[in-house]
Ligand code: 4AD
């Protein structure tokens with residue numbers, strides 16, 4: 001396989017010719033030489049290619065080389081006289097593969113705003129910032145698999161199209177096979193969904209958890225990692241309509257084991273990215289979020305804080321005058337409260353547990369008080385909720401009762417209830433929002449900038 005530029009940059013000077021392929025980021029001319037920075041996305045800084053103008057067989061090529069064009073350069077790796085890099089390529093052999101007209105190329109040499117770059121999502125990965133985000137995202141994806149594979153979890157692929165609503169929040173996108181020009185309606189004029197999706201109603205999944213649980217009841221420890229969809233009309237910096245979620249599920253596991261795994265998992269991810277993406281992380285520290293590396297390093301070395309929901313409300317209600325939404329027992333925690341708990345009360349990540357059952361999903365295990373459930377949210381400074389999870393209700397009668405209270409149709413969940421009929425066991429799991437993770441690690445303010453093509457209520461053309 002051909003070498004990437006990141007590998008060439010680590011070479012000792014050598015006479016042997018090597019090949020560098022990539023896109024020109026910058027071009028600087030002096031009298032006898034022309035300097036190019038050629039980048040192939042393998043690292044932040046490209047390879048400096050120095051063209052000896054006098055030795056070129058055809059000097060007209062120099063006019064063809066512009067920012068954004070694609071090139072193949074061949075030559076030896078030599079020590080660099082400039083202070084910015086240890087080595088560079090000396091060449092007289094440059095081929096322009098695809099030219100790039102300067103006047104219409106949307107990426108100019110100047111620094112562009114992040115909002116402008118969002119409008120050209122098909123080109124933004126060619127910038128330093130979005131190249132770094134893509135590499136960090138890639139490293140984190142791989143680390144997710146490594147962590148679970150090394151701890152004996154099996155990777156399970158759960159469906160994208162399904163009939164049940166895991167979170168019960170009614171935030172599902174409908175998948176339809178209906179002929180939109182000829183929608184079947186009942187006598188009241190309502191759409192007849194019985195004819196939808198080849199004869200039944202179907203949705204895009206909001207979570208792989210319920211199906212994940214069925215495999216945990218056979219393989220003990222599993223995880224999913226796939227796209228999930230939420231039709232909530234949230235125009236915030238931390239919500240997307242389509243996001244990736246990592247969902248481990250563990251049989252013979254209670255809330256305590258679940259919290260332990262969540263903390264170890266996050267710390268592993270932070271540590272990996274600090275070690276393997278040091279150059280990109282230094283870039284984020286410099287240009288995006290000052291001190292982000294130190295913050296992550298401190299988190300890796302310190303135990304997370306723990307609060308019950310009731311304790312969290314006690315703390316928060318002392319400061320109700322400072323909140324847009326004052327809290328009392330029973331309130332759902334908003335982003336401002338999550339920030340307060342992590343940044344002011346605990347000054348580190350905190351795991352909040354035992355929420356009122358009314359504000360959590362039907363599947364969470366009921367505590368003996370009959371009022372709270374064994375749910376947990378992991379909150380981090382600056383961002384708020386990064387993980388949501390729980391111990392699951394494993395008792396058939398209690399689960400059925402709760403589902404009836406919430407008006408869920410038990411017939412739709414017969415297969416899920418079977419898990420409690422046949423060899424039930426305490427089990428627990430959680431969901432990590434993958435984009436929230438990338439957002440947190442990079443310090444990028446808006447979640448739309450950490451996924452290649454963000455899907456949010458105001459959809460772009462891509
Ligand atoms: O808290 P949530 O809704 O939990 C679940 O879906 C459970 N079924 C997970 C489980 O126990 N297996 O979502 C989990 C995480 C959140 O903590 C958040 O990080 C992320 O998913 N998330 C979103 N990320 C981006 N955009 C959205 N609209 C999100 N909604 C949730």
Ligand code: MG
Nearest residue numbers: 377385387388
């Ligand atoms: Mg949640």
